Amino acid sequence: MSDISAQWIQATLSDAAEALQEALDKLEEHPDEETxxxxxxxxxxxxxxxxxxxxxxxxxxxxxxxxxxxxxLIAWPAKMPFYTFDEIDMLGAEEEDAETHEVK
Known part of the structure; x- marks a missing residue:
C-alpha cells in the first residue's frame, strides 16, 4: 500500500493547475510576444x-x-517516477547492442 495521500496530491496539483490556468488566461487576454x-x-x-x-x-x-x-520543496525532484534522460540513453544503447548481436 502506498504512503502517498491522494487528498494531498489532489490539493497540490489543484494549486499547480490554478497557476497554469492563470498563465493561460493572461496569455488569452494579451496574446502578444511580450506577454x-x-x-x-x-x-x-x-x-x-x-x-x-x-x-x-x-x-x-x-x-x-x-x-x-x-x-x-520546490526543487526539481531528484527521483522522478519515470526514466531520466541518461536512463533513456542507456536503454537505447542496450537495444543497439542487442540488435548488433542478433543472429541473422
Whole structure:
C-alpha cells in the first residue's frame, strides 16, 4: 500500500493547475510576444515550482513544510517516477547492442 495521500496530491496539483490556468488566461487576454515571454520566464517557473512541490511533499504531506527547506520543496525532484534522460540513453544503447548481436 502506498504512503502517498491522494487528498494531498489532489490539493497540490489543484494549486499547480490554478497557476497554469492563470498563465493561460493572461496569455488569452494579451496574446502578444511580450506577454508570452513574461509568462515563460515568470509564470511557468511558478507552475513548475508548484508541480515540484507536489512531488517532493507527496510522502510527507503537510509535514513537509517543517521537514524540508523551501528550496527542497520546490526543487526539481531528484527521483522522478519515470526514466531520466541518461536512463533513456542507456536503454537505447542496450537495444543497439542487442540488435548488433542478433543472429541473422
Amino acid at each position: 508570452a515571454e513574461y509568462i515563460l520566464k515568470h509564470d511557468l517557473v511558478n507552475v513548475y515550482a508548484k508541480l515540484n512541490y507536489a512531488v517532493n511533499s507527496a510522502r510527507l504531506g503537510p509535514a513537509a513544510l517543517s521537514a524540508l527547506s523551501e528550496d527542497e
